[in-house]
């Protein structure tokens with residue numbers, strides 16, 4: 279039995295339900311990849327896992343960017359650039375893995391994904407969520423004040 283690479287913890291929650299749900303799925307996918315790599319499973323299985331993670335990341339970023347735009351997040355461009363850099367970096371790691379017959383090439387993929395989870399969700403996603411929720415609460419108070427006057 280392989281150790282879990284990333285254990286879901288409520289400290290990962292950012293407070294936007296649909297994005298939290300997708301973050302959980304991403305962590306599940308990354309743990310699955312970790313198990314496949316540790317079990318030295320068929321390369322085709324590992325390739326499938328890598329592709330699933332790429333598709334999940336791409337879809338997640340698209341949804342999150344939609345949420346940010348809809349809620350008028352002021353650092354949208356900066357956050358979107360981070361997503362693009364993460365996808366590019368993951369693509370490079372994937373290509374390197376697929377072209378390398380040495381199993382040790384798997385380590386950078388796991389490292390970069392773990393780094394993304396810990397770094398991006400806990401800093402950039404949380405910052406975004408906090409700011410859009412503050413803005414929502416400020417606008418609600420303003421509306422109440424205007425309609426009450």
Ligand code: FEO
Nearest residue numbers: 297339342402403
């Ligand atoms: Fe949840 Fe900015 O990715």
